[in-house]
Amino acid sequence: xxxxxxxxxxxxSPGSVFGADPAEAIVVLLGTWTIRLLLITLSISTVARIFKxxxxxxxxxxxxxxxxxxxxxHFSAYFTLLAEFSISAWLEDFSERTYITAGMxxxxxxxxxxxxxxxxxxxxxxxxxxxxxxxxxxxxxxxxLHVLWAAKASFLDVFIYGLALAILFGERIAVRIRRRAGxxxxxx
Amino acid sequence: MHVIGAAGLASSVPAAALxxxxxxxxxxxxxxxxxxxxxxxxxxxxxxxxxEFGTDKNDPAELGSRLTTEPWSLEVAGLVGKPxxxxxxxxxxxxxxxxxxxxxxxxxxxSMVIPxxxxxxxxxxxxxxxxxxxxxxxxxxxxxxxxxxxxRSYFSSIKYxxxxxxxxxxxxxxxxxxxxGMYGQVLPNQNGAPLRLVVPWKYxxxxxxxxxxxxxxxxxxxxxxxxxxxNEYGFYANVNPTVHHPRWSQxxxxxxxxxxxxxxxxxxxxxxxxxxEVAGLYAGMNLRLNY
Numbered sequence: 001x002x003x004x005x006x007x008x009x010x011x012x013s014p015g016s017v018f019g020a021d022p023a024e025a026i027v028v029l030l031g032t033w034t035i036r037l038l039l040i041t042l043s044i045s046t047v048a049r050i051f052k053x054x055x056x057x058x059x060x061x062x063x064x065x066x067x068x069x070x071x072x073x074h075f076s077a078y079f080t081l082l083a084e085f086s087i088s089a090w091l092e093d094f095s096e097r098t099y100i101t102a103g104m105x106x107x108x109x110x111x112x113x114x115x116x117x118x119x120x121x122x123x124x125x126x127x128x129x130x131x132x133x134x135x136x137x138x139x140x141x142x143x144x145l146h147v148l149w150a151a152k153a154s155f156l157d158v159f160i161y162g163l164a165l166a167i168l169f170g171e172r173i174a175v176r177i178r179r180r181a182g183x184x185x186x187x188x
Numbered sequence: 189m190h191v192i193g194a195a196g197l198a199s200s201v202p203a204a205a206l207x208x209x210x211x212x213x214x215x216x217x218x219x220x221x222x223x224x225x226x227x228x229x230x231x232x233x234x235x236x237x238x239x240e241f242g243t244d245k246n247d248p249a250e251l252g253s254r255l256t257t258e259p260w261s262l263e264v265a266g267l268v269g270k271p272x273x274x275x276x277x278x279x280x281x282x283x284x285x286x287x288x289x290x291x292x293x294x295x296x297x298x299s300m301v302i303p304x305x306x307x308x309x310x311x312x313x314x315x316x317x318x319x320x321x322x323x324x325x326x327x328x329x330x331x332x333x334x335x336x337x338x339x340r341s342y343f344s345s346i347k348y349x350x351x352x353x354x355x356x357x358x359x360x361x362x363x364x365x366x367x368x369g370m371y372g373q374v375l376p377n378q379n380g381a382p383l384r385l386v387v388p389w390k391y392x393x394x395x396x397x398x399x400x401x402x403x404x405x406x407x408x409x410x411x412x413x414x415x416x417x418x419n420e421y422g423f424y425a426n427v428n429p430t431v432h433h434p435r436w437s438q439x440x441x442x443x444x445x446x447x448x449x450x451x452x453x454x455x456x457x458x459x460x461x462x463x464x465e466v467a468g469l470y471a472g473m474n475l476r477l478n479y
Contacts, residue, residue, distance in 0.1 A: 021245070024298075
């Protein structure tokens with residue numbers, strides 16, 4: 001949303017917000033917020049568990065859908081501003097540049113999640129819905145690889161996102177181990 | 189258009205140097221009109237890569253003013269008859285400055301057109317009497333972490349100081365210059381004050397900034413980006429639209445400043461960045477292998 005405001009100002013007075021290369025700057029900014037939103041989506045259930053606030057899990061769908069919206073705008077900005085509507089430029093990037101391949105993979109993995117985000121689909125898929133939505137993990141990994149492989153020589157952002165993802169994955173693994181142990185105790 | 193860096197320039201450069209008379213005293217000759225539209229100065233001084241100050245494009249302009257460029261000396265070493273440490277003012281004494289309007293093609297697929305002020309690299313190198321055995325020249329950027337925050341980063345894969353190099357016949361090509369100014373003024377710190385290389389037929393990272401050391405060698409110097417990612421950045425790094433890069437298409441470039449919706453000014457990249465006169469330097473070489 002803030003990006004939209006910046007873009008509006010930029011169009012009115014070129015160079016005022018995004019400098020000499022607004023196209024690149026906007027694509028990167030949108031991408032930055034996409035991965036941040038993805039990490040926020042993943043952290044909602046973790047926060048709910050740690051602080052015993054199960055109700056906030058209802059936020060997950062909204063934030064998840066915003067992640068998808070940002071991912072779509074990020075890709076559209078790349079396709080219009082950098083690839084300049086050229087399918088062949090996009091295909092060259094997709095096949096030759098690993099960071100673009102990873103980014104596209106992340107976007108593709110998010111599509112089924114966005115489509116099946118409604119209550120109707122949740123009901124229709126039943127237990128399989130949960131399974132399907134574990135696609136968020138490979139999507140997050142692909143997004144992290146996208147940022148890692150796009151980095152030229154500076155790895156601070158990648159380090160922070162990677163650390164966050166490691167914590168979120170670690171917490172889930174810990175929960176699983178604890179649950180399994182708990183179940184074992186009951187059966188005894 | 190925003191102009192950042194003018195303040196930094198004023199604070200880091202002696203008033204006398206900013207004065208047009210200083211340029212005139214060096215025999216300053218303006219360039220003939222160019223077919224390319226010169227990039228407005230504000231963009232060239234606020235958007236560039238100089239990782240010693242940080243990896244964002246505006247970091248050099250924002251943090252470059254911390255750099256002390258006076259006094260400045262150049263260490264000359266290796267296969268030369270006159271090695272030693274030279275004060276920059278002594279080196280510039282008797283040098284005729286000329287303006288060269290060059291296209292600058294960054295390996296990141298953007299480009300600008302910049303009017304440099306400088307003199308042929310050859311005239312500088314010859315003053316040190318290179319020995320017959322010298323085949324290459326290596327340049328080193330200042331290493332001063334207390335003034336260059338990028339050199340203190342724990343998250344950078346680059347080993348400082350930054351080193352670049354040329355084959356000696358490349359260095360002697362009349363297009364290769366040492367620049368001390370741009371846009372008719374002394375170089376701002378973010379653009380490589382007080383002394384930088386400009387080799388317009390190579391990707392921008394070859395044009396090393398803020399040089400403190402020159403060494404003539406018999407063996408090819410190990411250059412910074414080549415060491416950082418040798419599959420991406422070769423020693424030669426000649427602009428070549430036919431050699432694909434794992435990050436950016438080198439077939440085209442975006443001439444900056446670009447604007448959002450009224451044409452991004454995407455243009456085809458030319459071999460040797462359009463400077464065909466250097467082709468003879470690479471006759472018989474496989475440019476796909478020697479990228």
